[in-house]
Amino acid sequence: MTVRRIPAALAAAALALAAGCGGAADGGDPSSAPTTSVPAPPAPVTGAVASPDVVLDASTVARAEGEVAVYDEPGGSEPASVLPPTTEFGSPRALLVVADHGDWLQVSLPVRPNGATGWVRRDGLELRTIDEAIVVDTAARTLTLLDAGEPVLTTPVAVGTPDNPTPTGAYFVVDKLDTGDPSGPYGRFAFGLSAHSDTLTEFAGGDGQVGIHGTDDPSSIGHAVSHGCIRVPADVAQRLSDTVNLGTPVVVS
Amino acid sequence: MTPTTHQDQTARPVLTLRRAAALAAIAAFGLLTPAVAGAAPSETPPAPVGPDDLTTGEPGPDDECHPLLASCDIAVPEPDPEDCPPPAATCDLTAGEPDPGDPEDPDDPADPVTPSGVDAPVLATPNFTG
Numbered sequence: 001m002t003v004r005r006i007p008a009a010l011a012a013a014a015l016a017l018a019a020g021c022g023g024a025a026d027g028g029d030p031s032s033a034p035t036t037s038v039p040a041p042p043a044p045v046t047g048a049v050a051s052p053d054v055v056l057d058a059s060t061v062a063r064a065e066g067e068v069a070v071y072d073e074p075g076g077s078e079p080a081s082v083l084p085p086t087t088e089f090g091s092p093r094a095l096l097v098v099a100d101h102g103d104w105l106q107v108s109l110p111v112r113p114n115g116a117t118g119w120v121r122r123d124g125l126e127l128r129t130i131d132e133a134i135v136v137d138t139a140a141r142t143l144t145l146l147d148a149g150e151p152v153l154t155t156p157v158a159v160g161t162p163d164n165p166t167p168t169g170a171y172f173v174v175d176k177l178d179t180g181d182p183s184g185p186y187g188r189f190a191f192g193l194s195a196h197s198d199t200l201t202e203f204a205g206g207d208g209q210v211g212i213h214g215t216d217d218p219s220s221i222g223h224a225v226s227h228g229c230i231r232v233p234a235d236v237a238q239r240l241s242d243t244v245n246l247g248t249p250v251v252v253s
Numbered sequence: 254m255t256p257t258t259h260q261d262q263t264a265r266p267v268l269t270l271r272r273a274a275a276l277a278a279i280a281a282f283g284l285l286t287p288a289v290a291g292a293a294p295s296e297t298p299p300a301p302v303g304p305d306d307l308t309t310g311e312p313g314p315d316d317e318c319h320p321l322l323a324s325c326d327i328a329v330p331e332p333d334p335e336d337c338p339p340p341a342a343t344c345d346l347t348a349g350e351p352d353p354g355d356p357e358d359p360d361d362p363a364d365p366v367t368p369s370g371v372d373a374p375v376l377a378t379p380n381f382t383g
Contacts, residue, residue, distance in 0.1 A: 185383060226383055
């Protein structure tokens with residue numbers, strides 16, 4: 001049985017319009033949408049993997065307390081990779097489920113290339129349903145928080161420059177951090193995504209992971225000035241910290 | 254001299270005489286025993302009232318603090334909460350061990366959440382692309 005893979009419906013366009021973010025989607029027919037979803041993003045530049053559709057009104061997240069063996073296909077005998085039980089920052093391991101095949105789950109992976117997916121065994125994983133989702137419109141430079149498919153917050157954001165653009169695609173929240181420093185460059189709260197910069201393979205000692213976070217330069221909000229991250233006002237970062245769980249879908253268009 | 258004192262003095266001899274006559278009659282028929290006569294105290298005192306003594310209806314020292322036990326004794330009066338010591342931990346069935354991975358359990362150290370049930374942020378310095 002496959003769940004979460006609702007045919008591309010473009011309801012995100014309607015959501016974006018409702019949130020004042022016109023022009024976010026790619027112009028499909030909203031009337032054909034059985035539920036709230038967005039189409040699969042374009043294939044990443046690397047061309048390795050195309051992301052499945054992501055449903056935004058409810059998502060399934062797999063939580064693991066131990067290592068997670070990832071396979072190239074369901075029923076595989078040897079894992080292609082093994083994910084540690086926590087991220088490098090100590091966040092519990094959470095993976096966004098994109099398809100359910102019984103004993104096997106297809107999950108989005110927080111690794112390069114962007115949009116990579118893999119297969120994991122259902123055994124040993126805890127499945128949770130979450131209602132929140134985040135939509136980022138890089139053209140309008142806005143972020144919208146959805147709850148059960150309904151917009152509950154829209155805010156202007158800073159996005160990447162043309163030289164270091166914010167990568168588009170379907171991702172999810174991997175890390176949820178409290179920097180403990182509201183006046184620092186990331187503000188008090190930062191959310192690491194499964195996305196990685198297409199132009200930077202290293203940044204500040206990291207591997208180019210893209211995040212949503214606050215900023216010590218509020219005047220940058222609304223502009224394309226970052227290295228790929230999505231900067232939000234401090235109050236929005238606080239709101240996201242109060243609302244968003246690990247595994248929350250983040251769709252960047 | 255008061256009337257009260259006078260009445261007591263007149264009543265006691267009457268009772269003494271009646272009792273003496275009754276004892277004499279009983280003794281004459283061989284029915285008198287020391288126990289009945291009350292001449293000597295019983296060497297076997299009554300058993301003390303202990304916990305859950307259903308014959309007396311008196312609550313034991315712990316009955317009032319354990320409703321399940323007290324409910325079996327229909328003669329136990331309503332407990333006075335102020336008289337109850339704190340319940341023993343072994344009797345507290347609501348204090349179970351945290352369920353690992355329970356998102357609703359804020360006491361689960363392996364899976365921290367905020368009071369509202371949302372994942373708690375991890376204290377760390379990010380190195381995202383900024």
